[in-house]
Amino acid sequence: MDTPYTFDLNNPDFIPDRYDNHIRRTLTAMRGQYLDTAAFEAMLAADDQLLYEVYEFHRPHEPGELLHGISIVHPGKVGDEYFMTKGHFHTVLDTSEVYYCLKGEGYMVMETPEGDWAAAELRPGKALYVLPRWAHRSVNTGAGDLVTLFVYPGNAGHDYGTIEQQGFRKLVVERDGRPEIVDNPRWGSKQ
Amino acid sequence: MDTPYTFDLNNPDFIPDRYDNHIRRTLTAMRGQYLDTAAFEAMLAADDQLLYEVYEFHRPHEPGELLHGISIVHPGKVGDEYFMTKGHFHTVLDTSEVYYCLKGEGYMVMETPEGDWAAAELRPGKALYVLPRWAHRSVNTGAGDLVTLFVYPGNAGHDYGTIEQQGFRKLVVERDGRPEIVDNPRWGSKQ
Numbered sequence: 001m002d003t004p005y006t007f008d009l010n011n012p013d014f015i016p017d018r019y020d021n022h023i024r025r026t027l028t029a030m031r032g033q034y035l036d037t038a039a040f041e042a043m044l045a046a047d048d049q050l051l052y053e054v055y056e057f058h059r060p061h062e063p064g065e066l067l068h069g070i071s072i073v074h075p076g077k078v079g080d081e082y083f084m085t086k087g088h089f090h091t092v093l094d095t096s097e098v099y100y101c102l103k104g105e106g107y108m109v110m111e112t113p114e115g116d117w118a119a120a121e122l123r124p125g126k127a128l129y130v131l132p133r134w135a136h137r138s139v140n141t142g143a144g145d146l147v148t149l150f151v152y153p154g155n156a157g158h159d160y161g162t163i164e165q166q167g168f169r170k171l172v173v174e175r176d177g178r179p180e181i182v183d184n185p186r187w188g189s190k191q
Numbered sequence: 192m193d194t195p196y197t198f199d200l201n202n203p204d205f206i207p208d209r210y211d212n213h214i215r216r217t218l219t220a221m222r223g224q225y226l227d228t229a230a231f232e233a234m235l236a237a238d239d240q241l242l243y244e245v246y247e248f249h250r251p252h253e254p255g256e257l258l259h260g261i262s263i264v265h266p267g268k269v270g271d272e273y274f275m276t277k278g279h280f281h282t283v284l285d286t287s288e289v290y291y292c293l294k295g296e297g298y299m300v301m302e303t304p305e306g307d308w309a310a311a312e313l314r315p316g317k318a319l320y321v322l323p324r325w326a327h328r329s330v331n332t333g334a335g336d337l338v339t340l341f342v343y344p345g346n347a348g349h350d351y352g353t354i355e356q357q358g359f360r361k362l363v364v365e366r367d368g369r370p371e372i373v374d375n376p377r378w379g380s381k382q
Contacts, residue, residue, distance in 0.1 A: 004301050006311045006319045063254055064286035064323045064344060095255035098342045110195050120197050128197045132255045151289045151342045153255060
């Protein structure tokens with residue numbers, strides 16, 4: 001029977017006690033996304049490190065459904081650029097997403113096709129509404145994992161290709177030991 | 192400009208540090224919903240007590256949007272039946288809802304038009320997926336507030352009338368100092 005279900009997000013890790021799918025993204029998945037390509041290639045040659053993980057639940061990809069799960073971005077940097085997710089637009093551009101930060105610290109970096117951008121701080125207890133049309137990427141600027149609960153419409157879909165091609169307008173880098181949001185000098189060119 | 196936004200849910204109360212609308216439901220809003228009508232009328236005559244509150248954000252009521260906010264059910268009983276929300280079906284029946292429990296203990300009592308029912312335990316760290324077609328009501332069985340974060344599709348709408356007319360199939364009552372889920376003897380009749 002198709003019944004409502006619960007899952008537990010327990011301290012200290014917030015890994016759900018049940019899930020349908022576990023995605024693991026390593027450095028390989030991020031080729032071309034980090035500004036410092038030499039640092040990227042050196043790291044990859046040493047170890048195809050795990051950057052982030054997603055635990056998700058299977059539901060139909062239909063408009064009235066809500067897809068949901070847990071995102072865990074591990075701490076680290078490629079050069080001076082913090083570990084981050086690939087980031088994406090929704091294929092159905094006019095769909096939004098809700099995030100709730102459970103652990104860690106970082107930013108959600110966002111932008112629209114029209115050229116607006118935003119960076120929202122994430123830390124435990126902070127909820128975020130990513131409006132329809134805004135591409136979004138989680139960036140971990142902390143010493144531990146950045147863990148968020150996410151919810152988005154079942155029909156949203158993921159367009160990773162646009163970001164893979166053009167990157168995000170803004171990068172989050174470490175300057176004098178602190179995160180700083182800077183322009184991406186390569187934005188729009190083939191990454 | 193229409194930009195992504197964050198809000199903070201801070202311990203110990205989890206009241207958001209910003210919101211667009213604050214709903215307060217007192218006993219008056221629940222006339223006919225509690226089984227023990229004599230206890231209800233006596234309580235109401237003494238004080239039209241605050242039962243629950245909702246903090247919400249204004250977003251367009253459109254399919255790609257997600258409506259979201261915080262629900263706080265206060266502790267207490269009418270007779271031996273715990274304080275609860277009105278409960279509702281979504282007007283667009285094939286829309287779902289995600290809850291994340293931040294504080295307290297209780298149940299989400301749910302049912303479908305076809306006669307299925309379920310009661311999911313809520314306590315901090317528990318996330319719940321209310322499937323499309325399932326009416327839902329939060330019930331606080333604890334000594335303190337029951338606080339949840341909720342997210343549902345922008346076009347879902349609220350059908351309160353069906354539950355006002357027929358009630359829920361199940362009630363949550365105190366028996367020997369503990370919550371118990373029992374049949375609603377008046378289900379389907381005019382409440």
